[in-house]
Amino acid sequence: MTKLICRFCRENLAHTFVDLGMSPLCESFLTSDQLNDMEPFYPLHVYVCHSCFLVQLQEYVRPEHIFSEYAYFSSYSDSWLQHAGSYTDMVVERFKIGSQSRVVELASNDGYLLQYFIRKGIPVLGIEPAGNVAQAAMQKGIPTVVKFFGASTAQELAAERGKADLLIGNNVLAHVPDLNDFVAGMKILLMPAGVITMEFPHLMRLMEEDQFDTIYHEHFSYLSFTTVRKVFSAHGLTIFDVDELPTHGGSLRIYARHIDDAGELVAHRVKDLQDREETAGFERLQTYLSFAEKVEETKWSLLAFLIKTKRQGKSIVGYGAPGKGNTLLNYCGIRTDFLDYTVDRNPYKHGKYTPGTHIPIFHPDRISETKPDYIFILPWNLRHEIMGQLDYAREWGAQFVVPIPKVTVY
Numbered sequence: 170m171t172k173l174i175c176r177f178c179r180e181n182l183a184h185t186f187v188d189l190g191m192s193p194l195c196e197s198f199l200t201s202d203q204l205n206d207m208e209p210f211y212p213l214h215v216y217v218c219h220s221c222f223l224v225q226l227q228e229y230v231r232p233e234h235i236f237s238e239y240a241y242f243s244s245y246s247d248s249w250l251q252h253a254g255s256y257t258d259m260v261v262e263r264f265k266i267g268s269q270s271r272v273v274e275l276a277s278n279d280g281y282l283l284q285y286f287i288r289k290g291i292p293v294l295g296i297e298p299a300g301n302v303a304q305a306a307m308q309k310g311i312p313t314v315v316k317f318f319g320a321s322t323a324q325e326l327a328a329e330r331g332k333a334d335l336l337i338g339n340n341v342l343a344h345v346p347d348l349n350d351f352v353a354g355m356k357i358l359l360m361p362a363g364v365i366t367m368e369f370p371h372l373m374r375l376m377e378e379d380q381f382d383t384i385y386h387e388h389f390s391y392l393s394f395t396t397v398r399k400v401f402s403a404h405g406l407t408i409f410d411v412d413e414l415p416t417h418g419g420s421l422r423i424y425a426r427h428i429d430d431a432g433e434l435v436a437h438r439v440k441d442l443q444d445r446e447e448t449a450g451f452e453r454l455q456t457y458l459s460f461a462e463k464v465e466e467t468k469w470s471l472l473a474f475l476i477k478t479k480r481q482g483k484s485i486v487g488y489g490a491p492g493k494g495n496t497l498l499n500y501c502g503i504r505t506d507f508l509d510y511t512v513d514r515n516p517y518k519h520g521k522y523t524p525g526t527h528i529p530i531f532h533p534d535r536i537s538e539t540k541p542d543y544i545f546i547l548p549w550n551l552r553h554e555i556m557g558q559l560d561y562a563r564e565w566g567a568q569f570v571v572p573i574p575k576v577t578v579y
């Protein structure tokens with residue numbers, strides 16, 4: 170086996186955070202004529218660096234392979250659109266972003282966020298490596314460059330189109346294999362008095378709430394605030410504020426600027442969170458090494474629930490076919506022996522099958538046609554939104570099951 174090296178500090182990786190076994194790429198949904206083919210499975214073995222404490226997955230698959238055609242369209246989630254709209258209002262007001270400013274978003278997806286800036290007459294540019302989702306953005310009138318981002322793309326864009334007053338990256342920092350090159354690129358593309366905001370799932374919440382299903386091949390780094398500060402600081406960027414958000418099971422939104430830009434003072438929230446992480450043991454290796462046991466316990470109790478329910482002769486169907494669902498289904502071995510089918514609002518997934526576990530995916534109307542006893546919500550972070558949408562299922566006595574942090578029936 171080749172020696173494993175930390176993608177931030179280059180130390181050898183010798184400590185397992187959690188090993189979820191072999192799994193297919195979680196966005197590789199199958200068509201019916203692919204069901205009898207071989208499927209590639211890759212390790213979901215997560216390490217923690219004993220030096221910088223970056224929790225990380227090796228680059229088992231090249232990002233070009235994962236992200237060039239992507240099934241995830243941000244605009245299919247109502248609550249995510251609301252989140253994008255209120256973020257836009259907040260940031261425009263706080264940093265005085267106007268028609269003279271320039272907003273650049275990295276991994277701009279289908280333009281779910283930049284559309285709100287355009288409505289305010291603010292010039293934007295999206296950078297998105299997945300051609301099919303970038304196309305959807307361009308159809309909405311959002312200028313988008315189809316590229317992977319890093320230092321060389323940043324240099325090109327800075328020369329050809331100018332730098333950014335506001336540089337946004339939501340749910341991308343964790344998804345870049347070359348973390349150093351990506352953050353170096355942000356440094357290059359940022360105006361001298363510009364502001365970076367980034368959102369990413371918070372490792373502290375992942376560990377506290379046992380969200381092991383947010384581990385998948387596309388997700389290379391699992392970030393604590395402590396480690397992100399080290400990474401930004403190594404690239405000449407200062408994190409001057411942080412918000413804790415409920416999105417994706419608990420995310421951080423960090424605000425950064427150039428280290429020598431005195432425009433923004435460091436908010437007390439930065440120290441508060443740093444202190445809380447230190448108290449929670451995020452500077453001690455042992456804290457990370459105890460996570461794996463918790464994950465096994467969650468698997469056992471979830472399977473115990475499913476087996477008991479099937480023995481009672483009840484029917485269970487899934488709701489949603491998100492990436493995280495596929496980690497959970499594969500790690501726990503949940504196939505059509507437990508879930509008759511799942512549904513999703515994204516028409517791209519209809520008629521397809523979940524990778525590895527081959528559970529068929531239908532339009533949500535299927536639920537009212539088949540009237541199942543239990544609806545197993547895979548995107549548990551959207552459980553309230555989904556239970557609201559499916560309230561009609563209560564009429565025939567259906568109950569909702571949420572698997573994480575522990576099996577709960579509503």
Ligand SMILES: [Zn+2]
Nearest residue numbers: 175178218221
């Ligand atoms: Zn390291």
